[in-house]
Amino acid sequence: MAVSTGFISRGFKGRRAAAGDASRLPPGQYLDRGFPVLSAGPTPRVALDMWDLQVDGRVAYKQRWTWEQFLALPREQPRVDIHCVTKWSKLDTTWEGISLDTILERAAPIGEYLIAHCDGDYTTNLSLEDVTDGKAWIVFGYEGEPLAPEHGGPARLLVSHLYFWKSAKWVRRLEVVDEDEPGFWESAGYHMRGDPWKEERYSGD
């Protein structure tokens, strides 16, 4: 890490907590006891009777669920570690939601990638390989409570083996596509895939 001028601020330590469970932290990450809210815009608000989730694009069968229909799908309670590209990590977070396997198998994807479209004009791209076989969910519960709006409620993606910006908040539509297309942050210099164990933070990493 470059220090530009060798200028040290006497007595300044910064906030970083010591890496407690070092083996569970990817390179460059620090533990955070809280749950920081990082925001690229205002918190979208949507009434549950207006909410829907769609799967379309390169699929055999387009899907659409209302909130009630979505909640009726088989649920899981994943317990995962999450890692944000801004270097904080949180271990053993608990969620409730629907596996992407359940969501996608009904659509029968033809393409190999997807773009997650979210309220607030946010998008992110993922490979189907990264969101199937028990690796991803759309979650609506966190720590036993309904997911708060500032954390992505009513529902967000959860793809814990990638940096947390891929776990797109306020997800509303999964568009299956043939080519991997950069989303909101990916087109602004961040990595297309974002594997924290390979420290794939930025494009070119």
Next chain:
Amino acid sequence: MERGAVLGRLSWQPAEVVEVVAETARVRSLAFRVPTWPGHRPGQHVDIRLTAEDGYQTQRSYSIASAPEDSRVAISVEKIEDGEVSPYLVDEVQVGDRLEIRGPIGGYFTWTAADGGPLLLVGGGSGIVPLMAMLRHRALSAVTVPVCLLYSSRTYDDIIYRAELDRIARADESSRIVHTLTRSQPGGWTGYRRRVDREMLAEVAPPAQDNPLAFICGPTRLVEGAAEILTGLGYAAPRIKTERFGPTGG
């Protein structure tokens, strides 16, 4: 002043703390000597960069509190309990310490005496800081521009620069300092005791037909509310300048 080398403003310059002043229980002013300082306009801000021993760096922006006529560059920092930087600047930093500073930055939210008036300054909490730079510069300039400051604080003890604002109000007939205390008021308080609202601004602000210049600075809610009210009172939109501070107060 504005013509200082841009490259100078973009690069980090060493700054030495030459004075530390406790303004309130949570707010402290730091005055720096910056040998390479190109000068500034009231309302501009600086970036402060801190480096830990392991090379970790972080930076924050702070409005400049001092007038351009002052040979030192001063900021006023409000301590946020969970903050990463403000507790260090308020509790740790001592005279003689050196930090890195970059600036001045900002062209939109600035005022010098040549811009004229009459002036309406609306501040909330630490939003008073850039407005204070304007007031201090105004006091030192030869031009008399009428000014009204409406300053919202939680309590009497939270009023930053309170004594200096009292002096300005007493010494200068063309200045008017109006406080509102939103959370609690001392016994005998005859001033406003609520958040800034339309009725308050209608009573305090210079009339729109005088073509005033308004500067509003503070938390987002106060800034957006006051800007909307002033528009409703007939102020010209290009003559309402706003600067929102985040929850950290800047």
Next chain:
Amino acid sequence: MDPLEWRLDGNAAAGLLMEIFGREMTEDLTTCAACRAEHPIGRLLVYAYGMGTIIRCASCGSVQIRVTEIRGRVAIEMRGVGTLRARARAQQ
């Protein structure tokens, strides 16, 4: 925490924009590519807590400018800006 309080304005992005453009940008005017409203950059809405600095139209909220700092380089993406008009040259 009130999410509204996290919204800043163009003044908060002034330093970053100066690194790209080499001069003050907050008095420059942008036209929103989405809704065509024109505002000084100092008036635009800035969200700066996280992976980058997002600058949104003060009228419609669409993203105009994205600024990131990656490996010591400031990067800017401006497809949300239709036109940028520099501030007037004449000084008082």
